[in-house]
Amino acid sequence: MKLAKYFPILDWGPKYRGETFVNDMVAAVIVTIMLIPQSLAYALLAGLPPEIGLYASILPLLVYAIFGSSRQLAVGPVAILSLMTAAAAGKIAAQGSAEYIQAAVILALLSGVILLAMGLFRMGFLANFLSHPVVSAFITASGIIIAASQMKHILGIDAGGHNLFEIVVSLFEKLPETNLPTLYIGGASLIFLFWVRKQFKPLLKAIGLGDKAATIIARAGPVFAVVAGILVVAGMGLDERGVKILGDVPQSLPAIGVPTFNADIWMQLLGSAALISLIGFVESVSVGQTLAAKNRTRIDPNQELIGLGAASFSAGVSSGYPVTGGLARSAVNFDAGAETPAAGAFTAVGIALATVFLTPFLFYLPQAVLAATIIVAVLSLVDIPEVIKVWKYSKSDFAAMAATIFVTLGFGVELGVTTGVVLSLLLHLYNTSRPHFALVGQLPGTHHFRNVNRHPVVLSDTVLTVRIDESLYFANARFLEDTVYCMLSNRPDMKHLILMCPAVNHIDASALESLEAINHRLKDAGVTLHLSEVKGPVMDRLQRTHFLDELTGSVFLNQYEAMLELDEDCVKTAFSRDPKTTEPGTDPCPSLRHAGLEPANGRDR
Amino acid sequence: MKLAKYFPILDWGPKYRGETFVNDMVAAVIVTIMLIPQSLAYALLAGLPPEIGLYASILPLLVYAIFGSSRQLAVGPVAILSLMTAAAAGKIAAQGSAEYIQAAVILALLSGVILLAMGLFRMGFLANFLSHPVVSAFITASGIIIAASQMKHILGIDAGGHNLFEIVVSLFEKLPETNLPTLYIGGASLIFLFWVRKQFKPLLKAIGLGDKAATIIARAGPVFAVVAGILVVAGMGLDERGVKILGDVPQSLPAIGVPTFNADIWMQLLGSAALISLIGFVESVSVGQTLAAKNRTRIDPNQELIGLGAASFSAGVSSGYPVTGGLARSAVNFDAGAETPAAGAFTAVGIALATVFLTPFLFYLPQAVLAATIIVAVLSLVDIPEVIKVWKYSKSDFAAMAATIFVTLGFGVELGVTTGVVLSLLLHLYNTSRPHFALVGQLPGTHHFRNVNRHPVVLSDTVLTVRIDESLYFANARFLEDTVYCMLSNRPDMKHLILMCPAVNHIDASALESLEAINHRLKDAGVTLHLSEVKGPVMDRLQRTHFLDELTGSVFLNQYEAMLELDEDCVKTAFSRDPKTTEPGTDPCPSLRHAGLEPANGRDR
Structure with missing residues (x-):
């Protein structure tokens, strides 16, 4: 059992049957056909020789079949990691040099080690630091950069540039x-591939194919383009008229081994490898979860780290470059009926056979066709509606998103994703550092207490209650102090202050210190401090301190009891025939004023 | 009104009366007497000539009187900032050199600009990033380092070192x-000062002095030591027997001006200046709030930034070094009866007079006496009980605290405080990334729903309810997904899932994305998703999206209504005579298992 946790193959392997084999085999053949042009194209995008792309699609697939926890995830080279590899290796050496290729291999090794370490130390949670808007923005921006960078292959010119602006200027020049x-x-190729993506599937279904079959054949569009491209170039001798072709690809399997260790270069690549690992992991887990949910299974994120880490490391030892789970190929794998990770292993055999026997036929493959497959693939990653959706939902999330897109386009992928992560963390802290507080009063005729800014309520002159709508921790502890001191300086009649805590899930040591300070300072000013509706786990923890002994007032199980004890007259007023309720007005304390949103049809608290 | 916000002097100035003047004047005389030895001592600690300490206690006090929002805060050189100044300036030049002094002046200017900018852009919230345990740990560790570093003056030896270990080794050598x-x-001096601190005040009270008078006279202990030290050294000619004395202090007021701008040095000092600003601000605000609460007034943290920034900048233009509000001298100012910031201005005049007329008398002042006053002052900052208290209350806060102390002692002040801040942020994110979820069921015979791990409750087989005890945001959104998918794969009978959200204060864009993914994936698996007890502001925001349209189930105002509609039989069971309730058991999903704390006498939720 314990062992099967780290080697999922021990779980599904023994139950493997002939029927499953057939299904896995069919899926493997389909994925292999799809993966060959993809592997070549992404190697081109990463600035690497085509065989490196194929190498990255052999051993990693075998290894993932042993360690991976997803049943249908198909790993291999993907667009975003190819772009990130190019950015990182480009800092070490010029594209085309032996050092550049070596840097890509080292990135795979380092990324493998990082992912494995994260998996062994169960640090999958680190991926949570990449918020969805940041990842989405990063993928959108990367898609735009990749598409722009591939236009030179479509035009057959020698353009370049390190950011979108430079690339576009260079293309025009x-x-x-x-x-x-x-x-x-x-x-x-572009027109054909766009047509295949949009209209081939409906056409296939119209002529009577099933939904799955149509999906799979439509996904094989790039293969038709590749075959047609090879035939046209070879037939018309276009390579002699300036059409760049794939050329000779070594007809051998990758050698196993690691590059000689050079601490300087490895250290230089460490940060890039960490980013590649995180982005690859986030992408892969999201694909894996989608597929797993479809058949009520699940993947274990920490085991996925081990599976992807082992795959990436094995890419490194077999002259490949960083790999992860790809969305399109995993979906095809799933639709084609793959049942176990064995399908991935069979795909690896397929790619190995193609490397040895098929590469001579790819000699005349025009680079423009590969570039077209990349452009069509990455433009589907560009998700502008998501940007608009986030803009509508949350300006704070949008700010992180906009910064990520802007910096990625203008200053490169690594700075882009780093900026996004740091900004989203800071914004989160900023938002929770100014939590929602509400001065609450009793709803006439009920036991309920509600925000004075949203409801006409009965308010006591001497007993004030503030509801805290956030966990208390260091970033907002002083904000609570400010609010309480503001009330203290504005309400000379206040004799009791109740902090109502039904939504306080934690109180950290800083907040405890603030509560103690509030208690002491209120005491100096002759005001008693009480708490009400404190949650069980929070109470458990407070009981380990002296705070409850020093508290000038009491802890009440509920707010109604508190008011009954501290100002029974006020409670009686609330139940009287015509109680005097508050008028909506402005509070002298800004934090009790910022209602932010309008009342929403009764759901309001 | 608007102008008075930025110039608090316009608020209290016009109301100034003769009686207030007398009170402020008395306080100023007392604070001046106390501040003279302090200014000299802290300049010694910062590795600066003594007059720099005096200069830092003249113009800044006048400027703070105009811009500061605290009525009784006394600004000037303080121990921690002196240590930080020494650390920062020591990176630029050797102690005693003109460049070193210039670096200290630049730090004051930069820190002034940073604080002013933070105030104008209302970024006082940045100080909240310094959690209380980190600040407390930093002050404790700094106190230990300062005390150790001053021992050389007590022993009259020439020791040094960059961390506690080096300092101690050097002292022994x-x-x-x-x-x-x-x-x-x-x-x-040490014995006398410790005695004064502990036992002089009770003695004074025993001979009939009032509490305040006794406090003030006891605080003047260093002055007695200084006078005695001067008399002994001058009388016995000890300076010729190796006792280091203060020597000549220029008898002039500081020149006004700024050092020539050198972009390199300014940039090198920028990070240190930012840390000095933040630490100084946090310390000063905490002192200011304590005093303000005592007379039911309050300080405005953003205006404090402007007050302290202007003070620090004015220290820079008058050959001083970074200043902030000091605890001891502010307490004396308050106890001595200061009513307005004018007391600070009068103190500035007092220090100016002392600089011009008193410095010749300080010629024979032994450095050992100044070192003793520093040691006694900083050892009161060392707060070991606080460390123990935090250890008991929260292991996570303790980890940040221990790291801060260890790194500050071993690797210096700047790395120490940076490590603490980064670690506390990471720990906070880690903690909220694994929030408390509870599978809840109905308490028999009531309308209440409680955690199955803490109560015997009635549970439906087809309708499962998970209560989310945390706001949902990017760091925990995937954890929610994991939990839901785990339930999905373990509970084949599940037809409805209710997410109960009474403690969810925010849902950010990442969490919205996760909720959408959960909705889609549950739909694929034939399970309906519902929400219950969603807060008003959260609901307002969800209504701006398509999520509620796409939600397969409903949003219920309360959990009881939800169960009544989805599984009425189960609700009936809960109200039956002898309902079958859950046994405490282990859930297959780890996140629904981690109860963490034992039930606490009925307060439990």
């Missing part, structure tokens, strides 16, 4: 050098 | 070189 045969092939 | 006359003076 070199536009006159456009190679027309390349443009025709690239343009035709 | 140089111990044989101890200068006996210095040791006698230093030791006697």
Whole structure:
């Protein structure tokens, strides 16, 4: 049992049957066909020789089949990690150099080690620091940069640039050098691939194919483009008219081994490897969870770290580059009927066979076709409606999103994602550092206490109650102090202050210190401090301190009891025939004023 | 009105009366007497010539009187900032050099600008990032380092070191070189000052003095030590026997001006200046709030930033070094009856007069006496009971505290406080990323729903309810997903899932995304998702999205209504004579298992 936790293969392996084998085999053949052009294209995007892409699709798949916890996840090279690899390796050496390739291999090794360590120390929670808007913004911005960077292959020109602005300027400058045969092939591929993506599937269904079959065939669009591209270039000898082709790909399996250790380079790549690991993990887990939920299974995020870490490390020892679970290929794997990770292992065998036997046929494959498959794939990642949705839902989340997009486009992927993460953390802390407090009074004729800013309530002159709508911790402890001192300086009649805590889930040591300070200072000013509706776990913890002994007032199980004891007359007023209730007005203390939102049809608290 | 907000002097100035003047004047005389030895001592601690300490106690006090929002806060050089100044300036130049003094002046200017900017942009909340345990740990560790570093003056030896370990080793190595006359003076001062601190006040009260008078006279202990020290050294000619004395202090007021701008040095000092600003602000605000609460007034933290920023900047333009509000001198100012910031202005005049007329008399003042006053002052900052208290209350807060103390002692003040801040933020995020979830059932015979792990409750087989005891945001959104998917894979009979949200104060965009994903995936698996007891502001916000339209189930005002509609039989069972309730057992999902704390006598939720 314990062992099966770390080797999920021990769980599904023994139950493996012939029927499952057939299903896995069919899925593997389909995924292999889809993965060959993808592997070549993403290697191109990463600035690596095409065989590196194939190598990254062999051993990692075998290893993931042993350690991975997802049944249908298909790992291998993906667009975003290819871009991040190019950015990181580009800081070490020039594209095309042996050092550049080595840097990509080291990134895979380092990323493998980082993911494995995170898995062993159960630190999967670190991925939670990447908020959804930041990840979504980062993927959108990366998609735009990737699409822009691949346009040079469609046009057959030699453009470049380190950010979107430079890339676009460079494309326009070199536009006159456009190679027309390349443009025709690239343009035709783009149009074909967009058409396949949008309209091929409905067409297939119209001629009678089932939904799954249609989906799978439509996904194989790039394969048709590849075959057509090879035939056109080879048939018309376009490679002699300036169309760049894939050329010779070594017909051998990758050598196993690690590059010689150079502490300087490894240290330089460590930060990039950490970012690659986190982004790859977040993407993969999200894909894995989607698939697992479909058949009521689940994946274990910490085991996924081990599976992906082992896969990435194995990519490194077999001359590959960082890999993770890909959305499109996993979906195809699932739709094609894969039942166990064995499908991934069979795919690995398929790619290995293709590497050895198929590469000569890919000699005339035009780079423009690969670039077109990349552009079509990444433009589907660009999610502008999501940006609009977040803008409508939360300005704070939108700020993190906008910063991520802007910095990624303008200053590169690594700075972009880092900015987003740091900003979203700071904004979260800022937001919780100014929590919602409400001065509450009794709703006439009921036992309920509600916000004076939203309801006409009966308020006592001598007993004031503040409801705290947030856990108390260091970032907002002083805000609570400010609020209480503000009330103290504005309400000379106050004799008792009740802090009503039904939504306080934690009180940390800083907040405890603040509560103690409030207690002491109120005491000096002749005001008694009480608490009401404190949660069980919070109370348990307070009982370990001297705070409750020093508290000038009491802890009440509920607010109604508190008012009954401290100001029975006021409670009687609330139950009288025509009680005098509060008028909506402005409170002298800003924190008790910021209602923020309008009352919403009765759901209001 | 608007102007008075930024110039609090316009508020109290026009109401100034003769009686207030007398009270302020008395307080100013007392604070001046106390501040002279303090200013000299802290300059010594900062590695600066004595007059710099006096300069830092003139113009800043005048400026704070105009801009500060606290009525009784006394600003000037303090121990912690002196240590931090020494650490920062020591990175630029050697102690005693002109560049070192210039660095201290630049730190004051930079810190002034930073505080002013924070005040104008209302960024006082940044100080909240310094949790109480971190600040307390930092002050304790700084106190230990300061005390250790001053021992060389008590022994009359030339020791040094950059961390506690080095300082202690160096002290032991140089111990044989101890200068006996210095040791006698230093030791006697230490014993006298400790005695004054502990027993002089009770003695004064025993001979009939009032509490306040006794407090004030006891606080003047260092003055007696200074006078005695001068008389002994001058009388016995001890300066010729190796006792280091203050020597010549320029008998002039500071020149006004700023050092020539050198972008390199200013940039190098920027980080240190930011830390000095934050620490100084946190300390000063805490002192200011304590005093303000005593007479039911309050201070405005953002205006305090402006007051302290202007004071620090004015220290820079008058050859001083960073200043802030000091605890001891503010307490004396308050006890001595200061009523308005004018007392601070009168103190400034007093220090100016002392600088011009009194400094010749300080020629023979032994440094050992100043070191003794520092040691006695800072040892009162060392708060070991606080460390023990935090240990008992929260292991997470203690971890941040221990790291701060350890790094401050071992690697210096700046790294220490930075480590503490970063660690406390990470721990906070980690803690809220694994919030408390509870599977809840109906308490037999009531309308209440409680945690199955703490109460025998009636549970439905088809309708499961999870209570979420935390706001949902990016760091815990995936944890909620994990929990729901775990339930999904373990409970084949589940038809409805209710998320009960009475303690959910926010749902950010990431958590909304997770709720949408949960909704979709539950739908795929044939389970309906409902919400209950959603707070008003949260509901307002959800209504701006499509989530409520797409939600497969409903939003219920309260949990009882939800169960009544979804599983009436189960509710009937709960009200039947002998309902079958849950046995405490272990849940297959870890997040529903971690009760953490034992039930606490009925307060439990």
